[in-house]
Amino acid sequence: MAGRSKKQRRTTFFRWFSGFFRHRPRNGRRRQPRRSWRRLYFLLPLFSCLVFFLSYYFLPPVYRDELAYRGRLLFTESASVSIYEHAIDLYDLFFSGSYIESGLVAEADSCLYAGLPESQRELVILRNRAYLLGYDQQRRNPAWVAYRLYYRGPDKKVPPRPSSFESDPRLQNPVQSRDYTGSGFDRGHMAPNYAIAKCYGDEAQKETFLMSNISPQRHELNAGLWKNLEMRAINNYTPRYRELWVITGPVYESQPARTIPSGVALPEAFFKIFLDEFDGRVRCSAFMMPQDADRRGKLTRKLCSIDDIEEKTGLRFFPQLSEDTRSLLKSRRARKAW
Template sequence: MFRKVFKTCFIACLLVLTAGVLVLAVYALSGKSQRAGIENVVLDGVDLVRESPTTPASVVRTLDKVADTFPVIADDAIAAPSPDPADASPYGDPVGPWLHLVNPGYEVGYDEVEHVPRWAAYKVMPHKGVHAARPSGFRSDARTYSKVRSEVYTHSGYDRGHMAPNYAMGVCHGVAAQHASFLMTNVVPQLHGLNAGLWKDIELRIAQRYTERYGEVWVVNGPVFSRTEAARYIGPADTRVRVPDAFWMVLMTRTPEGRIRSVAFLIPHREIWRDLDLSRYLVSIDEVERLSGLDLFPLLSKEVQGALEVSPALRAW
């Protein structure tokens, strides 16, 4: 019996080893695009393990490090000047006709007509995971003309969706930033299944896993409003708040060699509780700028912007 089991295991291991050798041989003989395809297939398998809720955190950290060695991720970086370490947005605030509000830990460009932030920018960095208790409620922002109240969202069918997240503000920037994230100028109407689902998953991934993998991570995000479909609103006419049709998020990090890399997501506004394949939401920064009407990194040269913004990232990190 033991011999039979041993023989079966030996044959299985031999087949796996042979398959691995064949894959490596095909990889070595392939061109760049074919190699990227092979890497993506392997990383799909890695993702199935590291994105499983039952996988231990130590294993996830190890697999994250393994994934970052694949050229499809590691080589997707370009040369650029060093970003301003003190700024929430790495290469200048997004350009657009919005009210610029500076808060502890984050900044927003607020739209006084639609009563939402058109963009929010913040930076996260390695932390100890310590933060204060969640504030009890949202507050109007006295710096705005409309001073939208939290009650506008009550019974609307939408959550008050943070753009600069409560958790990241608390663990990275402290109590003042965490409390400031509950200003009404930092929230948009967001379906609960997205706010507490995929959007939250991405926020936590950035604040927890990406800071451990990459150190500092800059985040710029905001809503998308359709130019072809009828606008949807919640609240009374004088302070009605427009409901987004989608949301975008752009992340940027620096490699140890001083190069920058970025990834941009476009998330439809629907109930998405969880999705292991973030790569399905990848878009170019150019596409984000087209949809949002913003110039996201105005201090970068046109040459660097062109290299950074024209194409989507090869794969989600």
């Protein structure tokens, strides 16, 4: 072999390469040609790579950036996102048609997308470092709370949880922490403590312990499915989508609303709306959870449309969108939890 010329070695290689794909009858018998799986195994990866690189080259810069980001996330960061979730997200982004042109540009650092939710009830608007809320002084509950989550990396440290809740001095007759004592209900955060702390730090976290951010929740919900959704949003959704707009709040079935002994209105359920924006296009995922939700239940079973939430709360979300866009967005129900 060492004495053979370069030309002879090249000829031998090409003969081997062509023979790799050629059907060879055994024992001198002529047989009908069969599909060569070896050929498929060899060509399919090459073809896939070729299609990928050609497609990547002709993509708009914003899509190339998204693919590069996904690659970094998958191979260099320990974010809790599976390969399956990456594949589903890219399918939704490129092929599914689940995103809708919004016609809006998101305001920098605003925790609201497309305007304040509109309400038929009189609400007090309270602004905090990391979230905004509309407070219903008659029900002594927030009617809605809006916040924006960002991906801060897998190693972002979270400050310790504050030890106590505080009344909000901006309100007349503010709710006190003791108003929940002995009620049988948890002090349920609407803007979540952990997620706000991870995105905005300890001062913003302390503001989530203002009683204006609190609604009565059964412990099974507060420590169960509701918490699961909050943790999924900060640990799984934010690395996948980089940032999210969230609106959350209580739902009252009975009129007038029932109350706990201190007079704080008792919701029958809670809603949460996630909005994901990419290159001027948006999609939403909305949930509604009753107080008695099974803590081991599946999030997908709690999906609903924004229409459902508007009907039960009397709120009107995303008022700055055109009516056609808003109607399309709020009528859709996500097929499954992101």
